[in-house]
Amino acid sequence: TSGVVCIALTPYALRAANMLFEKKSQLSSSGSDQMQNLDGEKEGIQKRYVALVEGTLGSDEYSVTGVVEHSIGQVWMDDHNEWATDVSGNGRDALIRPGVVSNFVSESLRDAKTSYRAVNWTSTKTANDVMNATRVELTPHTGRGHQLRLHMISIGHPIVGDDMHGALKEKKSAISRSINRGRLCLHASKLSMDVWDGTTDEFRICRVDIESSPPF
Numbered sequence: 001t002s003g004v005v006c007i008a009l010t011p012y013a014l015r016a017a018n019m020l021f022e023k024k025s026q027l028s029s030s031g032s033d034q035m036q037n038l039d040g041e042k043e044g045i046q047k048r049y050v051a052l053v054e055g056t057l058g059s060d061e062y063s064v065t066g067v068v069e070h071s072i073g074q075v076w077m078d079d080h081n082e083w084a085t086d087v088s089g090n091g092r093d094a095l096i097r098p099g100v101v102s103n104f105v106s107e108s109l110r111d112a113k114t115s116y117r118a119v120n121w122t123s124t125k126t127a128n129d130v131m132n133a134t135r136v137e138l139t140p141h142t143g144r145g146h147q148l149r150l151h152m153i154s155i156g157h158p159i160v161g162d163d164m165h166g167a168l169k170e171k172k173s174a175i176s177r178s179i180n181r182g183r184l185c186l187h188a189s190k191l192s193m194d195v196w197d198g199t200t201d202e203f204r205i206c207r208v209d210i211e212s213s214p215p216f
Contacts (some may be wrong), residue, residue, distance in 0.1 A: 003188030003212045009099070015085070020045050020193060021143060046192040048212045049138040049148060051156040052185035054166070054176075057134040058118040065117045068151040072144040073108035081105060083165075085150040096167045098153060113141040114151040124175050131175040133160055137189075148186060160185040160216075180216040187214035 008014035033190040058064030075094045084102065086109060103141045120135040131155035134157065138148050149165045152158055156164030160176050161184040167176070179185060186198065190211045197206040 001049075001184060001186045001188060002215060004191045004210050005188070006191060006193075016196070017193075028157075044194070046190070047049055047140055047188070048190035049140070050187045050189045051136050051138055051148065051152065052122075052133050052160045052179065053136055053152050053159055054131065055157050056121060056132045057116075057136065057157050058121075058157075065115070068112075068114045068116065068154060070112060070151060070154050071109045072112040072147055072150055073104040073110065074145075075102040076105055079100065083144075083146040083150060085154050087154045090128060095150075095154065097168075098158070110144055111142060112144040112147050112151070114148060115139040115141065116152075124179065126175060129173055129175055131173060133179075162186075185214075185216045187216070188212065189214060 006017060008017050070089075071086040071091075072083060073086065073094065075084045075096060077096070077114060082096055084096045084104065086093070086104070087095045091109060092103060094102045115138070117137045118134050119137055122133050122135070124131050124133065136152075138152075138155075140147055146165065149159055149162050153162075153165050160166075160179055161172075161182060163169040163172065167173075172182070175180070190209070192207065192209045194205050195208050197204050
């Protein structure tokens with residue numbers, strides 16, 4: 001994933017930032033998250049991502065918005081754990097990628113919530129192939145492993161370039177390999193959070209908004 005990265009420069013800053021992100025996840029899972037939609041209030045932590053997903057999600061006439069709340073957990077594959085999502089809702093069928101379902105590691109499932117909005121539509125063509133794609137804005141209300149990628153495949157629109165939960169690298173089309181140089185088309189476009197301002201004689205809380213344009 002490209003885009004904004006938050007780096008703590010001191011142990012105290014790390015603890016403070018971790019507490020903010022943890023509080024956000026707790027509020028979300030309890031149903032009292034302050035970010036009710038993509039244009040929610042600027043309080044607490046606010047994260048925004050841009051992604052290019054396969055297929056047509058909505059259209060120019062009908063801009064689709066929605067919320068995905070499939071839980072996310074881990075599965076044991078060969079010699080390591082992988083992230084998967086519970087599309088069926090039964091706590092047993094773990095979707096890793098289209099066509100690959102396994103069983104969750106005991107007690108690994110956690111609630112997860114993502115808001116999405118389709119904002120643009122494109123069609124890339126070659127002599128032998130056509131791929132429709134949709135640009136979406138994603139707001140994660142929780143912070144689970146591979147949450148955005150898994151939630152997008154759970155509604156049938158894998159993120160372009162995702163060779164872990166979408167099409168495997170050797171099965172990617174020539175078109176998908178050419179977009180963003182074959183890299184994952186997921187970009188952290190905005191981070192908004194409260195921080196302590198220590199540049200004056202007295203500490204005060206100020207709002208920091210960082211934005212980054214996606215390379216795709």
